[in-house]
Amino acid sequence: MRILLVEDDELLADGIVAALRQSGFVVNRVASGRQACTHMQAEAPDILLLDLGLPDMDGLDVLKFVRRKGFPTQVLILSARDSTEAKVKGLDFGADDYLTKPFARAELLARLRVLERRLGNASSALIEVGRLSLNTRQHEVSVDGESLQLSRREYMLLKALVENVGVIQTKESLEAKLYGWGDEVVSNAIEVHIHNLRKKLPENFIKTLRGIGYLVPKA
Amino acid sequence: MRSIRTFLVIMLLSVVTVGNFVAAVRGYLGSMEQSEQLFNERMRHQIDLLNYSLPLSSAHDRSSQLAASFPAPLSKSGLFKSPSGLEFQWVDRSGALLAKSELMPDQAVAELAEGFRFVNFSNHRWHVLVAPSADGASWFLLAERADQRYLLAESMILQAVYPILFAIPVMGLLIWLALGIGLKPIERMAQDLAQRKATDLHPLPDQHMPRELKQLARSANDLLRRLDASFARETRFTADAAHELRTPIAAMQIHCDNLASSAPHDAVSMRKLQSSVERMGQLVEQILILNRIAPDQLKGSFQALNLSLKVRQVIAEHSGELAQKRQQIAFNGEEVWIMGDGFAIESLLNNLLGNAIKYSPDAGSIEMNIWLRGDAAVLEVMDNGVGIPADQYERVFDRFYRVGGDRHESQVTGCGLGLSIVKNVAELHGARVQCAPSRMGQGLLVMVSFPGGFSALDPRAGKAGVGP
Numbered sequence: 206m207r208i209l210l211v212e213d214d215e216l217l218a219d220g221i222v223a224a225l226r227q228s229g230f231v232v233n234r235v236a237s238g239r240q241a242c243t244h245m246q247a248e249a250p251d252i253l254l255l256d257l258g259l260p261d262m263d264g265l266d267v268l269k270f271v272r273r274k275g276f277p278t279q280v281l282i283l284s285a286r287d288s289t290e291a292k293v294k295g296l297d298f299g300a301d302d303y304l305t306k307p308f309a310r311a312e313l314l315a316r317l318r319v320l321e322r323r324l325g326n327a328s329s330a331l332i333e334v335g336r337l338s339l340n341t342r343q344h345e346v347s348v349d350g351e352s353l354q355l356s357r358r359e360y361m362l363l364k365a366l367v368e369n370v371g372v373i374q375t376k377e378s379l380e381a382k383l384y385g386w387g388d389e390v391v392s393n394a395i396e397v398h399i400h401n402l403r404k405k406l407p408e409n410f411i412k413t414l415r416g417i418g419y420l421v422p423k424a
Numbered sequence: 425m426r427s428i429r430t431f432l433v434i435m436l437l438s439v440v441t442v443g444n445f446v447a448a449v450r451g452y453l454g455s456m457e458q459s460e461q462l463f464n465e466r467m468r469h470q471i472d473l474l475n476y477s478l479p480l481s482s483a484h485d486r487s488s489q490l491a492a493s494f495p496a497p498l499s500k501s502g503l504f505k506s507p508s509g510l511e512f513q514w515v516d517r518s519g520a521l522l523a524k525s526e527l528m529p530d531q532a533v534a535e536l537a538e539g540f541r542f543v544n545f546s547n548h549r550w551h552v553l554v555a556p557s558a559d560g561a562s563w564f565l566l567a568e569r570a571d572q573r574y575l576l577a578e579s580m581i582l583q584a585v586y587p588i589l590f591a592i593p594v595m596g597l598l599i600w601l602a603l604g605i606g607l608k609p610i611e612r613m614a615q616d617l618a619q620r621k622a623t624d625l626h627p628l629p630d631q632h633m634p635r636e637l638k639q640l641a642r643s644a645n646d647l648l649r650r651l652d653a654s655f656a657r658e659t660r661f662t663a664d665a666a667h668e669l670r671t672p673i674a675a676m677q678i679h680c681d682n683l684a685s686s687a688p689h690d691a692v693s694m695r696k697l698q699s700s701v702e703r704m705g706q707l708v709e710q711i712l713i714l715n716r717i718a719p720d721q722l723k724g725s726f727q728a729l730n731l732s733l734k735v736r737q738v739i740a741e742h743s744g745e746l747a748q749k750r751q752q753i754a755f756n757g758e759e760v761w762i763m764g765d766g767f768a769i770e771s772l773l774n775n776l777l778g779n780a781i782k783y784s785p786d787a788g789s790i791e792m793n794i795w796l797r798g799d800a801a802v803l804e805v806m807d808n809g810v811g812i813p814a815d816q817y818e819r820v821f822d823r824f825y826r827v828g829g830d831r832h833e834s835q836v837t838g839c840g841l842g843l844s845i846v847k848n849v850a851e852l853h854g855a856r857v858q859c860a861p862s863r864m865g866q867g868l869l870v871m872v873s874f875p876g877g878f879s880a881l882d883p884r885a886g887k888a889g890v891g892p
Contacts, residue, residue, distance in 0.1 A: 214671050220678035227685065285670035287712075289767070307674035307705045310681030373743035375736040416755040417739050422747060 206321055209250040210234040211241040211267065212283065213260050217306075221254070221283075224310050230317070238262035242270050249276040252320050257284040257295070265298050272299040279320040283308070319368070334367050335424035336407055353405050358383055362398050366411060366421045375418040428610075429603050437596045444592075448585045455584070459577035464540065467553045467566050470510060474566075475558045511550075513565040514557075522562060536563045542570065609637050617644075623719060625652040659715060666712045673705050703839060710841035717768045717848055728884050729764045731801055731877070732757050732794050738773040739792070742781060750787045757794030759880040760801045764853050772849040775842040776805040776870055782838065784809035789864060801877025808864040817859040821847040846872075 208225060212218040213236045225232045233250070235241050238259045245253075253271060257264035264282065271278055280300045284291065287305040295303050301323070302316055322330055322341055330342040339346050344360060346353045355363065365382045366374060376395050383398075384390050391397075399419060403411060412420045514523040519532045527546060534543050534552045543552045550567040557564060616628060627645040630638050680701050687694045739746075739753060746753055762769075780790045784807040793804040812820055812827055819825050824840040850857045855874040862869045878884055 214675060217671055217675035217678065220675050220682060223682050224678055224685075227682065285667055285674075306670040307677045310678050310685070313678075371744060371747050373740035373746075375733075375740050377733060377736070378740070414739075414753065414755075416757065417736050417753070420743060 206252065206317075206324075207231045207248075207250040208233070208252045208254060208317075209241065209244060210254045211236075211238070211259065211264065212254070212256045213237065213258075214256075221313070224313065225317075228314055228317075236260075238264065238267045241267050245271060245274070245276060245278070249278055251278065251324055252317065253278050253280045255280055255282050255300070257282060257286055257291075265295065268295070268298045268300060279324060281316060281320060283313075332364075332367050332370075334370050334421060335410070337367070337410065339364060339367050348407060355402070355405065359398055359402050359405075362395070363402060363406075366419060370421050371423040373414060373418045373420045379419070429600070429607055432603050433596060433600050436599050437592065440595055441592055444588050448588060452581050452585065455581045456577055459580060463551075463568070463573055463577070464553070467510070467568065468555075470512075470566055471553065471555045471564050474512065474514070474564050511567045513567075514562060515565065516562045519563075528565075528567065532563070532565060533567060534565055543567070609634055613637060613641065625649075625655070659718065663712060663715045666708045666715070669708045673701065673708060676701050677705060707839040707841065710839055710845060713771050713845055714841060714848065717765075717771060717845065717852060719852060722765045722768060722852060725765050726763045727766070728761055729766060729769055730759060730880075731762050731764075731769070731803065731874075732759045734766075734769055734773055735792055735794060735803070738770060738777055741774070742777055745778075745781050746790075749781065749784070751781060751784060752787075752789045754789070754791045755793075756791070758796065760794050760796055761878050761880065761882065761884065762801050762853070762874045763876060763884075764874070768849045768852060772846050772872070775846050776872075779842055779870075780805055780807040780809065780868075783807065783811075784867065788867075791864070796877050796879060797873070799876060801874040803872045803874070804869060806862045806864060806867065806869045808862060808867040811862065811866055811868045812859060814861070820859065821857070846870075 206229075208230050210218060210221055210225075210232055212221065212234065215236075218234050218236070222232050222234055233244065235244055238261050241253075241255075241259075255264050255267060259267070264284070268280060268282070271280060279302075281302045281304060282295045282300045283304050283306060284295070285306045286292075292303045292305075301320060304313060304316060322332075330340055332339045332341065336349050337346065341364065346355055346360065346363060361383050362379060365379055379395050380390055383395070399411060399413075410421065412422055414420060511525045511528050512523075513521065513525075513528050513532060515521055515532045515536070517536075519536060521530055521532070524530070529545060533545050533550070534541055534554050536554060538555055540551065540553050543550050549570040551570045551573060552568075553564075553566045555564050555566070556562070613628065613633075625648045627648055628641045630641040630645070633641055680698050684691075684694050684698055735755060735757070739755060777790070777792070784790060789808050791804070791806045793802075793806075795802055816827055820827060821843050823844045825844075826838060826840040847857055849855075850872055853874055854876075855872050858871045860869045860871065861867075
């Protein structure tokens with residue numbers, strides 16, 4: 206995984222570079238928007254870590270450039286701008302994720318793993334939680350190596366839960382992932398799918414938090 | 425000068441009084457002169473009258489004792505008694521008395537030459553007119569007491585001046601009332617300023633103000649504008665400073681995390697360093713939140729919010745910490761909506777739940793409840809942690825106040841701003857926050873009751889769609 210970090214703050218950039226190298230990423234770092242564009246044209250990285258407040262131009266303009274040129278790069282914005290508007294703007298301009306400063310190293314690495322998975326890298330397309338493994342590229346789920354037959358909605362539901370292992374998913378956020386706008390959602394649809402999934406999964410794999418949502422606990 | 429109104433009333437009244445007095449004195453002097461002429465004229469007429477009457481009636485017996493034939497009866501009958509006490513003498517060319525009124529002496533009182541003069545006799549000062557009779561054979565001396573004449577003239581003039589004295593209090597009252605009306609705009613402006621809240625720095629409306637006040641209003645508005653700008657600058661400075669701190673804190677945090685990932689797990693200083701950085705980051709975030717939920721930032725951004733959905737989302741966001749401490753969380757509640765600001769409500773919930781997690785032991789329990797009580801949406805956050813002593817229930821909402829100071833027995837990092845954010849958000853929504861002992865045997869219960877809660881069946885809930 207080649208990563209290009211665009212960050213003008215020397216100290217922060219050094220810290221991020223060190224963190225990423227420790228985790229086995231190949232990192233290049235530039236300190237300005239212009240350098241970033243030049244670097245992109247010479248060799249497009251898999252992931253672009255982009256700060257918005259750059260000395261020579263706005264990070265969003267770098268993002269526009271990347272998208273206009275059609276580079277197949279995943280972009281993660283790292284910014285101190287934390288308002289909803291700033292996040293929405295960043296994502297609308299074509300960023301794949303948005304992380305506000307300050308952030309924990311663990312969260313940065315976790316988000317990079319998600320982007321890696323989206324890129325379809327074989328090793329990271331596989332999510333393993335306890336006895337269960339889910340391959341996001343082949344849409345295959347297996348328990349102890351034995352594959353399971355799941356409906357499309359059951360698969361999507363399980364993927365949403367295991368992708369966010371240890372994080373509670375509210376009924377509303379699951380509905381949003383399973384159904385598009387305008388789809389008629391039966392009020393207990395999620396409960397029904399969970400019920401069916403549980404019959405196929407190891408016992409207590411999905412935990413219910415009454416009134417709040419569902420959770421796949423960390424193994 | 426205590427009061428412009430009183431000052432002006434006194435000044436105006438004094439000016440009017442002095443003016444009237446000068447006019448009255450001038451009028452008095454003028455009137456005296458006029459009345460002098462008037463009286464003199466009257467005396468000449470009297471002489472004419474005497475010319476007609478006396479010589480004719482006495483022509484036959486001029487030689488006889490006229491002096492005796494006229495005396496008292498004539499004067500006593502009042503024939504010659506004018507209101508001003510006119511007396512007369514009639515003498516022949518040699519000055520021998522022909523007739524007289526009663527009070528006159530027997531000799532001619534003045535020199536026999538035509539004209540007016542002042543003469544003293546009978547203990548009084550007299551104004552005497554000496555004139556020859558029509559045939560020139562005798563003289564008339566007509567006398568009038570000078571003091572009586574003066575008194576008469578004076579009383580006539582004073583009759584004209586007195587009304588002015590009565591008019592002064594009436595004028596005073598009218599001036600008082602007129603000034604009251606004239607000074608109304610000042611009073612209104614004062615009231616407008618007095619009724620303002622401390623945070624209201626809107627300019628004064630100056631379209632319908634009198635010219636003199638417009639200047640004042642403009643100066644006041646100018647001051648308000650500068651004040652507003654300096655407040656805004658101060659607020660912006662706090663926000664900018666906190667914002668600018670994020671990048672260096674991010675650098676500290678990542679270096680710290682890098683170090684920690686390679687340091688042995690029992691490195692105490694490493695752990696403390698990490699929690700210090702974390703605390704500093706929290707402090708900066710809390711300052712930014714406090715800044716962002718200031719009343720003037722949120723004005724007009726209220727909308728229908730599904731409070732229950734917000735609670736579920738906030739619980740989901742904290743699932744990492746909950747799992748780390750193996751704490752049980754329960755949420756009981758109907759779908760309750762309120763009118764509010766999404767960001768502010770999230771901050772309130774984040775802080776209440778964050779505190780519950782921080783101050784409850786590992787494997788502790790947390791409960792969040794929502795229900796409608798009458799018109800109020802009541803939110804409860806309850807834990808079985810260390811709680812707060814009852815005598816500090818009020819103080820914990822103060823900025824930077826931490827129970828037990830910085831040596832909190834729970835060893836939890838915090839910055840003392842969480843509950844003041846909760847209080848600010850509550851105040852912004854007109855809600856009431858209360859602390860109470862938890863119903864779980866130990867720990868804290870925080871209750872927030874929002875006015876104007878409504879259920880999902882309410883049309884207002886529909887209008888906002890599924891809610892943000």
